[in-house]
Amino acid sequence: MAELPVPGDSRRVAGMFGRVAGSYDLLNHLLSAGLDIAWRRAMVRALLAPGLPPGPVLDLAAGTLDVSVMLSRLGRRAIVAVDPCLPMLQAGRSKIGSGPGAAIHPVLGDGLRLPLPDASVAGATIAFGIRNIRPRPDAFAELARVVKPGGRLVVLEFGTGKRRLWGGLYNFYLRSVLPKIGKLVSGDDEAYLYLAETIREFPDEGTLAEEMRLAGFQEVSYRAMTGGIVFLHAGVKAV
Numbered sequence: 001m002a003e004l005p006v007p008g009d010s011r012r013v014a015g016m017f018g019r020v021a022g023s024y025d026l027l028n029h030l031l032s033a034g035l036d037i038a039w040r041r042a043m044v045r046a047l048l049a050p051g052l053p054p055g056p057v058l059d060l061a062a063g064t065l066d067v068s069v070m071l072s073r074l075g076r077r078a079i080v081a082v083d084p085c086l087p088m089l090q091a092g093r094s095k096i097g098s099g100p101g102a103a104i105h106p107v108l109g110d111g112l113r114l115p116l117p118d119a120s121v122a123g124a125t126i127a128f129g130i131r132n133i134r135p136r137p138d139a140f141a142e143l144a145r146v147v148k149p150g151g152r153l154v155v156l157e158f159g160t161g162k163r164r165l166w167g168g169l170y171n172f173y174l175r176s177v178l179p180k181i182g183k184l185v186s187g188d189d190e191a192y193l194y195l196a197e198t199i200r201e202f203p204d205e206g207t208l209a210e211e212m213r214l215a216g217f218q219e220v221s222y223r224a225m226t227g228g229i230v231f232l233h234a235g236v237k238a239v
């Protein structure tokens, strides 16, 4: 088999997501037994908690726009949805305007070079996206550049699976079950092997929190969801 794409190789990673864009939503719900919806909702609520400054929000690595749509319905603010993969954004287009909510503006772009001015958004979300962007400190620095002082960053990402309670079962699922179901439904084995590999390599929650602090976010906190399968990090851009 050809080598898996390396996180940070934006062109190859986006190409890979492009091949699974049509089955991405179905697989997300299937592989997480529907939990992905609750995980994203918790992240959106954390972003919109009282104290968020006025103004638009950024949904980075927006993919098929599930987070953007939730933000639009719950937050009633304009949303800039940035992703380098056109087929993913296109797969989400039909979700825009299908109900009440604020405007969503999908934009092709890379997390390392955001097409936004300094201090232009009240807050930013990134769900299951930070794993794909390297160097990660540069991605956090770019997010810190565009978020207003006092604004918020929330990050949703899989845990490393190294916790004792879940470790064995979770790793078996990641390495053996998930790539097989992924290939069966999407026809692409690379994308779901890449998912397992990038989750395995991802730093632990404490390291991620420290990276956010170093980029200029304060009051950084995190919490485990579903026994540490997923972590939600939040921080406030220093004033």
Ligand SMILES: C[S@@+](CC[C@H](N)C(=O)[O-])C[C@H]1O[C@@H](n2cnc3c(N)ncnc32)[C@H](O)[C@@H]1O
Pocket: 008, 010, 013, 014, 017, 028, 040, 060, 061, 062, 063, 064, 065, 066, 067, 082, 083, 084, 085, 088, 109, 110, 111, 112, 126, 127, 128, 129, 132, 133, 134
């Ligand atoms: C697993 S999907 C997550 C999509 C969506 N946020 C969700 O919750 O379903 C990861 C997304 O990261 C995007 N991505 C990959 N490299 C990126 C980069 N350098 N900058 C921004 N997004 C990137 C991919 O195109 C893909 O849409």
